[in-house]
Amino acid sequence: MSVKLEKNAAGRMVPVEVNGRDSVPFQGVGGFRPDGRKAAPRIATCNDFPADGDKRVGTLREALEVAGLADGMVVSTHHHLRNGDAVGNMTFDAAADLGVKDLMWFPSASFPVHANQIRHLDAGVIHHIEGSMNGPLGAYCSAGKMRGLGVLRSHGGRWQAIQDGEVHVDVAVIAAPTADFFGNANGVNGPAACGLLGFALADSVYAEKVIVVTDNLVPFPCLPWQIQGNNVDLVVEVGSIGDPTQIVSGTTRITQSPDRRRIAELAARFCAAAGIMRDGFSFQAGAGGTTLAFAMYLAELMRAEGVTARFARGGSTQHMVEMLDEGLIEVILDGQTFDLDGVRSMRDDPRHQDTSPFTSYNFHGKGNFASMVDVAVLGATEVDLEFNGNVVTHSDGRMLHGIGGWQNCLAARCAMLLVPSFRDRIPVIVDEVTTLCGPGELIDVVVTERGIAVNPRRRDLLDAVAGSDLPIRPIADLKAELDRLCGVPAKPQRSDQPVAAVKWVDGTVIDTVWRVD
């Protein structure tokens, strides 16, 4: 497959055509303005739907058949069930059964459990995947085995792509922990409860055909509903939509690693010293080891200063829920719940509000929550001397995991990367990121166990923390220390065959992932 490339505004070579569609190279932050109208599915009529509201069919295979699944179509699934998901695999097993070929799989993210799809890729059932791929699927794509180009998008970018008509979903398959026969569905109840279904919302609104798959059918109406049955064509009952133990954890433990705790504590102290932590502020933290510890240290500082946060954005876990219960946070705006406490709180507490990529992250809309947050803490695989960030590949160029909300969260007033300075000798601070996922002008602070680097563009932050005893150091200094500790790394060889395109929040192509054998 020969792909035409062009240099974008960040100096990266990117494909100008992705899987048969024209694409726009990255134009710089805020450089691209969309034109045109939102996409929409065909107009439906109640003539085609049962008046009693019962849209059930016997099996998923049957539903796909009735939905008219055909060669070359786009099939989407969501990842709220994480590594416990059974529906993604069921869907493609059924498609294979029907003899359908050359499908594009459009998951909101994939997990190691979806290695099942490798045989469907090999057999030609799936032509290519546009969505994050880690583990075996990532390795498959990195090795150049996929027929089409992978496309990596943020959560907000996925919504934008569907909304703008860049990706037209033919069949959306929505795993629902609870649903009624009309297709209303939620994620807070049922044996496979996952919290919410925000990642499936765009699919339900814009896809041609929508199939809800549940293992917990309730009599109409299913309350609350996050997916509206009025957008749903077919409903299927199955024995189980997934393994609850892999969907949400029983409890989420805060990391014991001294290094990660140190990074988290430094980050929390930075927020206090910089005046970011003050009454009525807002923050975003995820469920990763270090960011979870950050929330814990931040809570201690908030208690000591008598500060309350107006809202926090999650990835919610029991720790964020405890802060809500204690009154340290007034509202949780939640994109994903990670444990049983998060699910319970979302179900029972009106101050714990489910969101979707539309409200939180979509860039082609009338504002979003991500830019309204005072401080967001994120991870990264690499950050370079210009503060550019990488989150999708290792330093060898191998695909590691998807973007998630990472790019979207960079819009926060203060975007902080919490990273170890090196991982098993591999430096995290590098001359130039292997894959550009986030431009340096949006990354304000890098916190490592060896010190804190503040982007020189943020004079205001540097001035604010000048009097504190925090270890603020130029990023070049940190890199020099790593060069001595780890040795100066060789520059890995980069092949010239693209295997995936990395999109920015506005749908432009910010970088390319290259083949690695």
Add this chain to the structure above:
Amino acid sequence: MRAGEITAASAGPEGDRVRSDLRVHYEPGPEPLALEIASKVDYLYGEAIEAAVRRVAAAFALKTGRLTVVEAGALEWVILARVETCLRRGGLDGPAVLPDPAPAAAEPRRRERLRRSRLYIPGNQPKLMISGGLYGADGIILDLEDSVPPAEKDGARILVRNALIALDWGGSERMVRVNQGAVGEEDLAAIAGHNPHTLLLPKVETAAQVGRAAEVLLGLAGDDAPFLMPILESPRGIQEAFAIAAADPSVVALTLGLEDLSAELGAPRTAEGTESFLARQTTVYAARAAGVQPIASVYSDIENEEGLAEYVQRERGLGFDGIGCIHPRQIPVVHREMTPTSSEVERAVRVVRAAREAEARGVGAVAVGSKMVDPPVVKQAFRTVDLAVAGGVLDANWDAEG
């Protein structure tokens, strides 16, 4: 193994979960030296890793056989150590192969210093050593004794030697706990020349043991011989506490090990510590009488920060200057609890001011108001002020004019 015979040998951990370390295997044979290196970081450091392995092989004049290395992100000083250990185990002889020194490796030792916290790190786990200097402990102890299994003592010794040279200790006191007896003397021979500041001598029961160690070190390092901190871990040791503390001018501190001591007492170690009260008091009295610092044992319940705080208060109350730590998260708690209270600081500041005034006026006696203050109290006041500054509750420039 007959003297001079070269055999197959291995060094380093193996398995999927290995991080920041490596496994080396040597197989002797007639064919020219073959190197087989598998590394997770091959694409970044492949050449550097091979160069390091070859450097050790060359130093040992190794020309034949097969060296297999499976490495997982180890830093260079660790690679050098494990390969050297492997070749020595195989019966080969060669010089020590030393890593490039860290900028602060030559930091001189200081007799008088804060020893509030000392962090133990097992000497055969390089992964834990890498960030040791970041936690602000007053001292870091690389341990060659109880945390290292007997079969790994030789490997740990070389790792610790290399760590003394290449690791960034971040301003912490460079400490090593050596083994007893003949194994300990091998430890001393390996590390004495690489600027360890202070050595911990375990299970000391007689002054003669201390004297012997000091004599060996004098021979190895002359004027640069490290300080000594004997550890009392038995009833006999406690009985000989003063003689041990006063055994040699190189002794700077005295400490005790309550786990082993309690076992020998035949009484279980309790939270209240009644069974060890005499031992702890004796350690303090003996140390002060000999003019050295008394240092308390470790607190093993890592997750119990409240318990640790109570323990520190109790030991401080007995007169101990410091506590052993087994996890970095204990360090801030120890430092906080060792920091003088504001009333203690106020009193100390008054005394130190008075002492400085008295010195300026050439007057021998120090008076605060109408009360005379004895020299030991003045000395303690200076220490309290130092502790307060270190603990962040007193500005370093508190006594500046204007």
